[in-house]
Amino acid sequence: MATLPSYEALGSFYLGREYDAERGADRPDLLLYDSRDLTTHAVCVGMTGSGKTGLCLSLLEEAAIDGVPAIAIDPKGDLGNLLLSFPSLRPEDFAPWIDTGAAARQGLKPEDAATKTAETWRKGLADWDQDGGRIARFRDAVELAIYTPGSEAGRPLSVLQSFTAPPEEQRLDSGALRERISATVGGLLGLAGIEADPLQSREHILLSTLFEQTWTAGRDLSLAALIQGIQKPPFDKVGVFDLETFYPSKERLQLAMSLNNLIAAPSFAPWMKGEPLDVQRLLFTAEGKPRISIISIAHLGDAERMFVVTLLLGEIVAWMRRxxxxxxxxxxxxxxxxxxxxxxxxxxxSKLPLLTLMKQARAFGLGVVLATQNPVDLDYKGLSNAGTWFIGRLQTERDKARVIDGLLGAGGEGLDKGQLEKLLANLGNRVFLMRNVHDAAPVLFRTRWTLSYLRGPLTLQEIAKLSRSATSSSSSAAQPSSSDSAATQTSARGSAAAQTSTSFGSAAAQKISPASPDQPSAGRNINAAADTSRTSEASSESDKPVVPAGITELYLETSQADARYLPRILGIARLHFVDKTAGLDVWETRSYIAPLDDNEANVDWSQAHVGADLQKQLSTSPPDHARYAEVPAALLRAPNYRSWQKELVSHLYSNAELPIFHCPSVGQSVAPGTSEGDFRAKLGLTLREKRDAEIEKLRKKYAPKLTTLQDQLRRADERVERERSDLSQHKMQTAISVGTSILGALLGRKAMSVTNAQRVGTAARSAGRLGKEGNDVDRAEENREVIQQRLTEMQNELESEVTRLRSELDPTTVAIDQTAVKPRKTDIDVRTIALLWVPS
Incomplete structure (x- = not known):
């Protein structure tokens, strides 16, 4: 493995070098920012041209290299520059993105401008000890995606999927549910051009009540259903007033028309297309690879931007709490x-969910970074929760005063207002003041050169070109080679089995999806579950038979009118899966729908279709106007059901299993039904936690030893300099003494004869001491070399430990085992054996 630069420490973000304001020059000390400090959030302020965008893109690049996913909201169009990162740094990479107008004004042809830009970027990276290899590490670490809600230029994003009911844990938290409803309703009304106060607006109160009733019941809410609900609400009173007094029907119709005009407009169609607004998928790919999702909203109007941001923030809050x-x-x-x-x-x-994130996200490891060039227009009470401030060049004294007030309010102990004013007075380009509450004092630094080409805001056409390029690259990269196709297929089968075991499907009344976890090859459409009897069933029809007492009779509900029903055997069992090694202890309810065998005498449980608990889709009342296939005689004999129940227990003990993924290195297993990709995404945090703990141990282990050796090396350097200085002085004194003696002898003055003799003796003794002084220098240098060697060996040992951690705790390569857990025989509980009528 190639040796990485010293700044490529685990959990540290390389942001630049410390800056000496008095000399106006960079210091050699690197600014390495502890990634964990971002859990207390950060704010970046600076006027246009201060380097704010470069700093924030560097922060995202560092997070990506460290395997940390991100959602980046882009109101200006600058963040797409992250995709303009070229490991080869070739002129042809830059050529499509060169501003030809600016090149012409400089007297350059586009190809010459591309060559100049490539050379500028190569040199800029080299000045900061970076190269194309680091760009490659950045691009390999994450997937980059640009989403364009309301447009198909980038990846379309169907933001209205957020009208799906929140998960149960959020519905049980009344405060969290009200927050999400208020944000959703506010954004929707803003999109319709209606300014609404949550406490005063009838529109807001009415829609909030509709959302609360629907979501509390666990039901999703579409725009069409919402419009119908406005016209005919499922309640008669709002507070103490009856509905008509509170909001007359004629006025409600106007609100319904406003929302209807939204979905009727052709320009609204793109809002309904694309990937659903799923925060987990914005942060991780289906394979579990971290993702930087850029939500580009520069092409939208103000109301549309507010709508998207509000819904997105609400989804992030809901995801965070899970x-x-x-x-x-x-x-x-x-x-x-x-x-x-x-x-x-x-x-x-947007303000309420942002406040919630600033106050609560820290506990869940979600870092919030906010940037602005208008510090006067920010809620500094809310931003007092930010632990790190990056302050660049500001435009006015009012801006500086507001920032200083914010700094002093955000954990400003030990800060001096006068010192801050002095530090902020002369900030240059790309020079920032960082105030981190985790550090003892503020520090000035210059930002490093970005890995990404800072081309400036991207248009929709340019985003479309970037998205097509990214899609084609990912498609070609996704093609498996022949050597690993078998492993890919095995993994896919395991994931499908795991996912199918958790859900029977909401469309079970009409068609059941395949892939039983007990018998993967047996998954079929319910209508095809007994192909051998399909012909006879299709050709014969009868009135509903009289079912003897002692046989439970159930109907699978369907929306199909005048349906024809086929007889099947239903078994519903509760299974207990335990694996102490994997830390697994779960109960799962499964439904088995089976046909009779070819002789129409026994149940073939191996051919049963397996799904989740069907209780909510079953009815004991026969549907109106139904038609029924003939029932084999065996299904009308009650004793058979007791036998079939025992056979089902035996079948489950022999064949039922729960596929799970397990990571031995951290001793963690995934919840049933989770894909390997989602498991790797979850492991990313677990491994990062383990890595942070291991790094802390390394710091405690090596810091005292390194400090001691560095102090010894410093004293050894001082001793070498001292011995060299002494030797130099003795050489000079000896030369002077010998020279004086020779001159006195040559002059031949008798008065000087005795003195000259003494000087000659002194000079001889001084010359003798020179050898001793030279030996002292040699010994001091040897001692320094020994200490330097010890320090180098310890640094190499530390680097080896870091390399080991990087290899062992990489979520993309960590070993994951796929195993299957059998149910406990004593805990197999067959709760239902019944004659089930299944609609054809």
């Missing part, structure tokens, strides 16, 4: 320009 607590950095939320979304006095829909 995560476990951690002190390591799990993910980043970055917003490039916060102006208008977090004002000091007004309360736009």
């Amino acid at each position: 995560q476990s607590g951690t002190s390591s950095l799990r993910a980043l939320l970055y917003m490039d320009e916060i102006f208008g979304y977090f004002p000091p006095t007004a309360s736009p829909p």
Whole structure:
């Protein structure tokens, strides 16, 4: 493995070098920022041209190299520059993105401008000890994606999928549910051009009530259903007033028309297309690779931007609350320009979820980074939760005063207002003041050269070109080679089995999806579950038979009118899966729908279709106008059901299993039904936590030894210099003494004869001491070399430990075992054996 630069430490972000304001020059000390400090959030302020965008892109690049995913909200169009990162640094890479107008004004042809830009970037990286290899590490570490809600230029994003009901844990938290409803309703009304106060607006109160009733019941809410609900709400009172008094039907119709006009407009169609607004998928690919998702909203109007940001923030809050607590950095939320979304006095829909994130996200390892060039327009009470401030060049004295007030309010112990004013007075280009509450004092630094080409804002056409290029690259990279195709197929089968075991499907009344976890090859459409009897069933029909007492009779519900029902055997069993090694102890309810065998006498459980618990889709009442296939006689004999129940227990003990993924290196297993990719995404945080703990151990182990050796080396250097100085002085004194003696002898003055003799003796003794002084220098240098060798060996030992950690704790390569757990025989509980009528 190639040796990485010293700044490539695990868990540290290389942001630049410390800056000496008095000399106006960089210091050799690197600014390495501890990634865990971002869990207390960060704010970056600076006027246009201060280097703010470069610093924030560097922060995202460092997070990516460290395997930390991010969601980046881009109101200006600058963040797409992250995709303009070229490991080969060839002129042809830069050529499509060169500003030809600017090149012409400089008297350059486009190809010459591309060559000049490539050379500038190569040199800029080299000046900061970086190269194309680091760009490659950045591009390999994460997937980069640009989403364009309301447009198909980038990846379309169907933001209205957020009207799906929140998970149960959030529905049980009334405060969290109200927050999400308020943000969703505020964003939707803003999109419709309606300014609404959550406490005063009838529109807001009505829609909030509709959302609360629907979501509390666990049901999703579409725009069409919402419009119908406005016209005919499922309640008669709002507070103490009846509905008509509170909001007359004629006025409600106007609100319904406003929302209907939204979905009727052709320009609204792209809002309904694309990937759903799923935070987990924005942060990780299906294979578990970290992702930087850029949500580009520069092409939208103000109301549309507010709508997207509000819904996205609400989804992030909901996702955050489903995560476990951690002190390591799990993910980043970055917003490039916060102006208008977090004002000091007004309360736009985006403000409440942002406040929630600033106050609560730390406990879940979610770091929030906000940037702006307008510090006067920010809510500094909310930003007092930010632990790190990056302050660049500011435009006015008012901006400086507001920033200083914010710094002093955000853990400003030990800060001096006068010192801050002095530090902020002469900030140059790319020079920032960093105030980190985890450090003892503020520090000035110059930002490093970005890995990405800072081309400037991208248009929709340019985003479309970038997205096509990224899609074609990922498609070619995704083609498996012949050598690993078998492993890919095995993994896919395991994932499918795991996913199918958790859900029977909401469309079970009409068609059941394949892949039983007990019998992967047996998964079929319910109508095809007994192909041998299909012909006879299709050709014969009868009135509903009389089912004897002692036989439970159930109907699988369907929306199909005048359905024809086929007889099947239903078994519902509760299974207990335990694996102490994997830390697994779960109960799971499964439904088995089986046909009779060819002789129509016995149940073939091996041909059963397996799904999740069907209880909610079953009815005991026969449907109206139904038609029924003939029932084999065996299905009308009650004693058979007791036999089939025992056979089902035996079948489950022999064949049922729960496929799980297990990571031996951390002793962690995945929840049933989770794919390997999602497991690797989850492991990323676990491994980062373990890495942070191991790094802390290394710091405690090596820091005292390194400090001691560095102090010894410093004293050894001082001793070498001292011995060299002494030797130099003795040489000079000896030369002077010998020269004086020779001159006295040559002059031949008798008065000087005795003195000359003494001087000659002194000179001889001085010359003798020169050899001793030379030996002292040699010994001091040898001692210094020994200490330097010890220090080098210890640094190499530390680097070896870091390399080992990097290899062992890489979530993309860590070993994952796929195993299958059998159910406990004593805990197999067959709760239902029944005659099931299945609609054809």
